Amino acid sequence: MSTSRGARQPTIKEVATLAGVSPMTVSRTLAGGVNVRPDLQRRVMAAVAELGYYRNENARSLRPGQPSGLIGVAITNLANPYYGNFALGVEEVAAEHGRRIILGNTGEDPGRERQLVSDFIGRQVDGLILVPTSGDAAHLQQERLGDVPLVLASRRVPGLDVDTVLLDDVGGAYRGTVSLLDAGHTRIGFLGNRSSVFTGERRFRGYEQAMTERGAPIDPSIIARDQQDVDAASRAARAMLDHPEPPTAIFSANNRNTIGALREIGRRIRDGLPGPRPAVVSFDDFELSELMPVPVTVIDHDARLLGREAATLLFARLEGTAEAGATTVELPVTIAHP
Amino acid sequence: MSTSRGARQPTIKEVATLAGVSPMTVSRTLAGGVNVRPDLQRRVMAAVAELGYYRNENARSLRPGQPSGLIGVAITNLANPYYGNFALGVEEVAAEHGRRIILGNTGEDPGRERQLVSDFIGRQVDGLILVPTSGDAAHLQQERLGDVPLVLASRRVPGLDVDTVLLDDVGGAYRGTVSLLDAGHTRIGFLGNRSSVFTGERRFRGYEQAMTERGAPIDPSIIARDQQDVDAASRAARAMLDHPEPPTAIFSANNRNTIGALREIGRRIRDGLPGPRPAVVSFDDFELSELMPVPVTVIDHDARLLGREAATLLFARLEGTAEAGATTVELPVTIAHP
DNA sequence: GCAATGATTGGTAACGTTACCAACCGAAAG
């Protein structure tokens, strides 16, 4: 009836023997059955079912020219829902093309990224999608990757001219800051992160542009650009609100900083502490933002779409339908007022 | 200097030729270099660097007994931050054991799950970790999986006796409901989801147990158990609060239902609608729960830890250190009062 | 009835790697 508990995987040869045909006939049947007699196909399928046979995809992709069907994906922080959605978008498009993803988490560590990339290549991935860390990029140079196409997401890498999907960081930050200025704020604090230099830098540039354009002073003492997690963001917000001349509004460059800032603002309200109740503009959406005790304007974007676009770019490259040079896609962001 | 742009991956044979040794010496060097003269090792490493050679892991694992180094992971919804954290936990432990994860999203579709599992096995995964969908489980029977160990997470599958990691759903729901009863509530609504039968069922049981024990009536007209997403949850909460005799508190069995309920409650408060402002107990944490306009008690748990435990169970099985029978680990939950 | 055609089937080799065995080397021991 069936193999015993814990038996090793049967081979195509065993299936062939049981079905009374050659391995070639089994292979052909499983490949679609062109030019195989229907009765033989039935016998093969019966043997496959009985033995619980699965084609060995690794052996299959050993033959030259055969794709492995794997896409390597390395992201910086899977715990961040933003990247979970990103991975989902990549997975969806990969599945539509009959591929699976191998997923690695770099934790912003360039060494880990390097290690992941070489493992992925060793597993013969058909392509790579990467949210790069900000370290050295020698391991991503085309000559190191051989014929494996690479798509970068969220961030660009200096000196690396490859397909990239980005958000409109500058424009979004600009428009978000303008909305605060329009509401009459002129003293606007900035919370952001440093290490993911690329987005942090771009979002700061948008903020700076808007402030400068409207003649609002940029005061370094209410600019904090070194917070990676919620607790650090909370502390930075606390310091900012304890400033002798505190800001009346805060621009937060990402999800982690927004949550931290709101936690601190909420604490002050709950404890009845005096001081400003700053309006907040948040780059990155979060759930229930409409229920916050201060008005929160959200600069929203679609991480899942970003993942889908990255994968689409990759498959265009794989199928040869991509343009010759490196393409950059910059996805729009939307601003939702409270 | 280096291979040309877009060249195919070099083989071990080419490295051997360049280094002036046999492929065996290259293989041995890369495997750790036991019994290989240091000068030859240096020559090999130089050739590897020059050609940009990566060991072909697929060919490597073709030999019998060699592990592929891959763990197949299928989860139901990667967009849910809960599962993103779960995947991260699995990935961390897998990385500690030198393995990568292949990730697939089932979207609660049993057909997709079946397809993913057979692809994973075809890729010779060393093990499987699954958040099962609630369909038929024939494809998960041991005799179908051959020698590939399986660990289930979050949910159990009827008729499948394998290693499993669960949350203390019943106990958590019980204690959460008791906390509402202790606060004087007796009319408590229930929001939950049906299709992920297992957790939904268990959490309802905990609710039921607490209600019955305290003699609080269980009224089916304020029990809604069919919401999978935030919008459906919102609608269910609206109907519940429009009930002629609305509940004074709501037990929400998961994150999606909690967000939906709070969105509806917030809307009513903002619009100044009359009616109760129900207290909420939420199974699943969410950020900024302390800033909600009604008190929210959170039944919290660690999805990442759940992932780590699942992977730990799997590696115990792989390394033969696991017990003979199927193990079930039930992780505790914590209750955080507002 | 016979040749030509196309459909069907099987054998062989190769993909890139490593386990196993055989061969060789130099050095130490007798």
Added chain:
DNA sequence: CTTTCGGTTGGTAACGTTACCAATCATTGC
């Protein structure tokens, strides 16, 4: 000076699959 031994190196085969070619079979047209 020979033997022995451990360290070092290379050749061969096999892992499971499929492309390619050769062989076989039935069918059609003359």
